[in-house]
Amino acid sequence: MTRGLIVNPQSGKASGKGLELASLLKNDTHVVVRILDDFSRLGAFLEEMAAARVSELFISSGDGTVQAIQTEIAERYAPGFVPHLALLPHGTTNMTAADLGFRNRNVKVQADFIANRQPRILAKRPTLRVANPKDGKIRHGMFLGTGAIWQATVFCQDAVHRVGLKGDFATFATLAAAIAKSLFSPANPADPTRIDRPYDITLLQGGKTVLADQHLMLLATTLDKLILGTRPFWGGKDGPIRVSTIPYPVPSIARWLLPLMYGGEDRTVPQGARSLSGSSFEIKTRIPFVIDGEFFEAPDDAPLRLETGLEFTYVCG
Template sequence: MTSGVLINPKSGRGNGKGVALAEALKSQATTQVHLLTEFGALEGALRGFAKAGVTDLFISSGDGTVQAIQTLLAETGIFPALPRICLLPHGTTNMTAADIGYTTRSIAGQAAFIANPMAQDVRRRATVKAVNPRDGIVRHGMFLGTGAASAATRYTQVSLNDKGVKGNFATFAALAGAVSKSLFSAPNPHDFDRFDRPFPLTVRADGELVATGTHLLALATTLDKLILGTKPFWGGKTGPIRLTTFPYPVPNLFRWFLPAIMGGEDRTPPPGAASHAVTTASIESTVEFVIDGEFFDAPVSEPLRIETGPEFSYIIR
């Protein structure tokens, strides 16, 4: 096994975790380490790792960098065989790593494992492949959302992350604000400062129409849990992608909030909500969508097509 470590020092608003890891790995002469000083150098860094025979790729970053790396690995064939991936949660948002990332949080512990990666838990997970964003570039991530999902992510990044509120606390603050507004004020579809507003969405699951008209949100993911450990899907994981839609107006939150985001696969969903396990999906909407914290425009005059991407192996511990 040959370890390669790709560090985005700007992740986490420059929190220093990646740089500290690079310092801890200085004495490991057999470990390939690359600090990504500019994002345009990402493909070259991966090609260098492939040429060096890297089999275990450690990524020190947040969700956005992971998505970019997965896309390059899936679409370019840089590696003759896909390397195992180990996600180190060093970014502002680490939803992917919270589900399939390395469980040791200390920099010293991470450095020790990278030097001798004797993995005890490796899990395979497919990507969510966005086939036709408006810019024509295929992308591979682990979470795709639109409607309130993208609006809430945009608010969290601009109004909270950019002001120093990070991680789960920022997500909780955004969610708590949205829920309290829904609880204590009437629905107002014309208030564009609210997340709980109607978005035009037409959603198909494996070709079957499952939602049309105005809805709160649609999401597609191959993760088993999302931010704050939420699981807004049910009905059994019979396919690689969990596809969920929520209606607008939002059902009674006093009754349905917790069942909507937590619980077992056999729980009763909120009225009008739907969850499917699929291999392909499509979402027709004019609203921007988010993939792992990065925003993209919906295609013009056709639905966004979603497919099951390749399976990667993720080192958990």
């Protein structure tokens, strides 16, 4: 059995965890270790992993690198080469790893597992395949958002991360800033710096319009839980993709934030909030999207298509 390790050394503000792990494994002939110091080399590294018949691929990175690796495997190598993935949360944002990642965060324990241990805990999950973005690059991620989610991600990357906060702390700071602004200053739909403003979003399923008009946000995911352990879905799960929308205006962000993020399948939600599940959806909006931390836009002449992507098996422990 051959295992692989890909380390993005810039993940997590260059925390060094991935490089430490690579150093511990560099002399193990049963582990193919590659340092992704140049992202253009990712394709060549995966080619090596496929040739070496790597059965389990450990990824030391954040969400963006995980998405890129899943995309390459799904679009270039499947079904011939689809290794089990083990996500090591060494990045600035680790939403996917929080749900499906390797559970022990100690680098020495991770090295010992890669060198000597067999997996006991596995999880299976399909990707969220973004089929037709404007730039033509298909993506296999796990989380997509638009509206206020896009605006909040911009704020996180431009302001919060600059002062050293990352991961769940950055998300908490962003939410806190939005809530504080809504509590102490009146809504201003024309203010482009406000996260809590209206966005024109239309959602279609099976070619039929499910909802339209102005909304605060839309999110779509194949994950069971998101950042900070949130589960902003309700009404039952009938398909691998869950899509939730929050209307604008929300009666009270302070009142509805916790029920929307942490309630059960039968939770009470504000009027106009919707949650659906299925195998595919289409979204019409001129607002940019974010998928696993990466920004992109829908095509000019068609709605953005979300599809159920390749199912991966994840090594959790």
